[in-house]
Amino acid sequence: MDRRAKAAALEMLADTSAGAPQERLWGITELCAEFALSPRAIRFYEDKGLLAPRRINGARVYGQRERARLKIIQRAKAIGSSLDEIKHFLDLYGAHGEGRARQLQWTLERTGAAIAELEEKRSHIDATLAELRLINESVRQQLAAQETTKR
Numbered sequence: 001m002d003r004r005a006k007a008a009a010l011e012m013l014a015d016t017s018a019g020a021p022q023e024r025l026w027g028i029t030e031l032c033a034e035f036a037l038s039p040r041a042i043r044f045y046e047d048k049g050l051l052a053p054r055r056i057n058g059a060r061v062y063g064q065r066e067r068a069r070l071k072i073i074q075r076a077k078a079i080g081s082s083l084d085e086i087k088h089f090l091d092l093y094g095a096h097g098e099g100r101a102r103q104l105q106w107t108l109e110r111t112g113a114a115i116a117e118l119e120e121k122r123s124h125i126d127a128t129l130a131e132l133r134l135i136n137e138s139v140r141q142q143l144a145a146q147e148t149t150k151r
Contacts, residue, residue, distance in 0.1 A: 025061040048083055
């Protein structure tokens with residue numbers, strides 16, 4: 001795993017919302033630029049209940065909590081989590097971090113299952129590759145034998 005991916009994975013698990021006053025606010029345009037997302041994507045996450053911006057004079061504004069959630073959403077999607085799984089993970093946290101232990105336990109179970117599934121797939125891929133290599137080598141030898149008999 002490269003350094004950036006490792007840092008992103010660890011940052012996803014950091015408790016970034018606990019006890020921090022929301023002093024900085026971001027507009028949708030700023031978040032779109034920072035996360036390389038369209039406004040439509042951010043509004044989609046809102047519709048799914050993953051983000052809950054405040055409104056000031058009718059404009060959406062996002063605090064640190066929503067920004068942290070957006071980081072988690074992007075990282076979780078990158079490792080193959082569904083939106084339902086992401087929502088469940090985010091909901092476990094609670095309003096003030098009271099569900100952090102449940103969130104970590106769920107993550108432990110989810111990642112353990114994903115690792116086991118990927119290792120099984122890798123084993124199947126390795127077996128398939130070995131079989132394909134045998135077939136490939138056999139065909140090479142048969143073609144070489146035909147070329148030899150034609151001469």
